[in-house]
Amino acid sequence: MTTTLTGASGPRQRSAVRTWLTAGLTALTVALAGIWTLLPASAQTEGGFTIDGTQLIDANGNPFIMRGSTHPDVWYQGEWDSYGEISDLGANTIRVVLGSGQRDWGITTPDRVADIVAECKAQRVICVLEVHDTTGYGEESGAATLDEAVDFWEGVYDVLAGEEAYILVNIGNEPIGNTDAGQWTQATIDAIERMRDIGFEHTLVVDAPNWGQDWQQVMLANAPQVFAADSDANTLFSIHMYQVYGTAQSVVDYFDAFEAMDLPLIVGEYAYTHQGETVAWETIQAEAQARGIGWIGWSYSGNSDPILDQFLNFDPSQITTAGEAIFESQYGIVNTAERASVFGDDPDPTDPTDPPTTDEPTEPVEGDCSAAITVVNDWGSGWQGRVDVTASEGALEGWRLTWSWPAGQAVSSSWNTTLTSSGANVTAQDVGWNGSVASGQSREAFGFIATGAAATPAVTCEAL
The missing domain is CATH 3.20.20.80 (Glycosidases)
Structure with missing residues (x-):
């Protein structure tokens, strides 16, 4: 044309x-x-x-x-x-x-x-x-x-x-x-x-x-x-x-x-x-x-x-x-x-029979709130993660998350969070608009790009 x-x-x-x-x-x-x-x-x-x-x-x-x-x-x-x-x-x-x-x-x-x-x-x-x-x-x-x-x-x-x-x-x-x-x-x-x-x-x-x-x-x-x-x-x-x-x-x-x-x-x-x-x-x-x-x-x-x-x-x-x-x-x-x-999730690109599925994040840590990391995409040398926050005991007005990487991982970029790293230790906090979570509910809180092998360590959530 x-x-x-x-x-x-x-x-x-x-x-x-x-x-x-x-x-x-x-x-x-x-x-x-x-x-x-x-x-x-x-x-x-x-x-x-x-x-x-x-x-x-x-x-x-x-x-x-x-x-x-x-x-x-x-x-x-x-x-x-x-x-x-x-x-x-x-x-x-x-x-x-x-x-x-x-x-x-x-x-x-x-x-x-x-x-x-x-x-x-x-x-x-x-x-x-x-x-x-x-x-x-x-x-x-x-x-x-x-x-x-x-x-x-x-x-x-x-x-x-x-x-x-x-x-x-x-x-x-x-x-x-x-x-x-x-x-x-x-x-x-x-x-x-x-x-x-x-x-x-x-x-x-x-x-x-x-x-x-x-x-x-x-x-x-x-x-x-x-x-x-x-x-x-x-x-x-x-x-x-x-x-x-x-x-x-x-x-x-x-x-x-x-x-x-x-x-x-x-x-x-x-x-x-x-x-x-x-x-x-x-x-x-x-x-x-x-x-x-x-x-x-x-x-x-x-x-x-x-x-x-x-x-x-x-x-x-x-x-x-x-x-x-x-x-x-x-x-x-x-x-x-x-x-x-x-x-829902992306299907496995190596398996044409794999349908989209609901996310299955890692087991959360108990407390006022909980959070979990899900691997969204993995390309070998790096990967994309998503973090979900759940208000397990009353509504949240804000949250602070901490976790430690098992070995060799590092966040290269993130969005919808204030994130800091010190060695293997990571701290992430809400940016205001995404701090509110209704009691008993979960929300997709933020995402990040990381280097190294994909990992889903336990995340500790602190209600603010």
């Missing part, structure tokens, strides 16, 4: 707009400091993803941190194997490009959407479905309005109802260009309210204007107002980080601003370079890992500019520099992605 991908292309403001973050975000954060306390409490939508402060929470009550790639389904409908390939490469999320009928690539039918949902579940990945026709509205000829995108979603409502635990709805990709970006606020509010009126109980994902990059701070300034308009308090904001985010400080400032607002943010698109300019992708990954922010790289394959392809020719054996950055870097997919807990 000769389809041109536009999700990561089109006019972008470049060097002239880079200075806005450093000068503007700090002042904006202070100015908005009194607003976020007025936001409604997080709604609990039965059986699906919800929002808790800055965190996306899965249907089992566990934080879910996206680590994924994008598949351009509407342009490459023959590349069905891509879903399984991206999953096998380690991603826990796939952002899927759909068409609503306004652009010349056509419309994604309800039957196709149903097939995509089924395949995402079969491949054990969470899928973020997005309407791409809205890209650059107001500046891009023929682009759809957000209202037209909602028309599409209304037409596939029956397919998506009941799939709230597996599917997030990204209402419209990069829905406003650089022309009159201020229209984004009301258009987004109207779209969210209409989606709820239709009956959607899914987590809704909303992209920023300015071709997704929000260099005019419209989404940043109006995010509290938009979030408050969602009757389910279940809206997730998505920033697309390309050359506007060419410095480490620009990334940190934007993340800081959303954290100060206690509002949820993902990086819905980014690449290691874009239109010949630098993107601070290493900072995006490192800061996202430290803060528990999800991200989705653009894109798996099929770009008109092949420098954006993570793999050439939809072939998972042809990894590119972009693919190495997204998948194999220190904080890339291979080293940090964890399956959503709704899918």
Whole structure:
């Protein structure tokens, strides 16, 4: 096919707009400091993803941190194997490009959407479905309005109802260009309210204007107002980080601003370079890992500019520099992605008959609380662990864990915890939002990457 991908292309403001973050975000954060306390409490939508402060929470009550790639389904409908390939490469999320009928690539039918949902579940990945026709509205000829995108979603409502635990709805990709970006606020509010009126109980994902990059701070300034308009308090904001985010400080400032607002943010698109300019992708990954922010790289394959392809020719054996950055870097997919807990454990890759199973952590230590380490992935020279905390005697408001490695293990990175090591001894503590555990309940507390042979020593838990 000769389809041109536009999700990561089109006019972008470049060097002239880079200075806005450093000068503007700090002042904006202070100015908005009194607003976020007025936001409604997080709604609990039965059986699906919800929002808790800055965190996306899965249907089992566990934080879910996206680590994924994008598949351009509407342009490459023959590349069905891509879903399984991206999953096998380690991603826990796939952002899927759909068409609503306004652009010349056509419309994604309800039957196709149903097939995509089924395949995402079969491949054990969470899928973020997005309407791409809205890209650059107001500046891009023929682009759809957000209202037209909602028309599409209304037409596939029956397919998506009941799939709230597996599917997030990204209402419209990069829905406003650089022309009159201020229209984004009301258009987004109207779209969210209409989606709820239709009956959607899914987590809704909303992209920023300015071709997704929000260099005019419209989404940043109006995010509290938009979030408050969602009757389910279940809206997730998505920033697309390309050359506007060419410095480490620009990334940190934007993340800081959303954290100060206690509002949820993902990086819905980014690449290691874009239109010949630098993107601070290493900072995006490192800061996202430290803060528990999800991200989705653009894109798996099929770009008109092949420098954006993570793999050439939809072939998972042809990894590119972009693919190495997204998948194999220190904080890339291979080293940090964890399956959503709704899918249970990964099957044994050496045994095709081994089905997914429920986790079986090591026997916990008795006390006010208990904890256990589970091996999530083991690649020989290193491994990924997950730690679950259980409130065995009354609710927990915070926890501190300690354990000692048997021989040769060391934590190289961790997330959602404050972790320190001294020789073989490790201490890990909650980071606030994940300190609360209801009496008699368990929660996935944090994860880590370790070197050496995989091990599950006994963990001592102290209630704080």
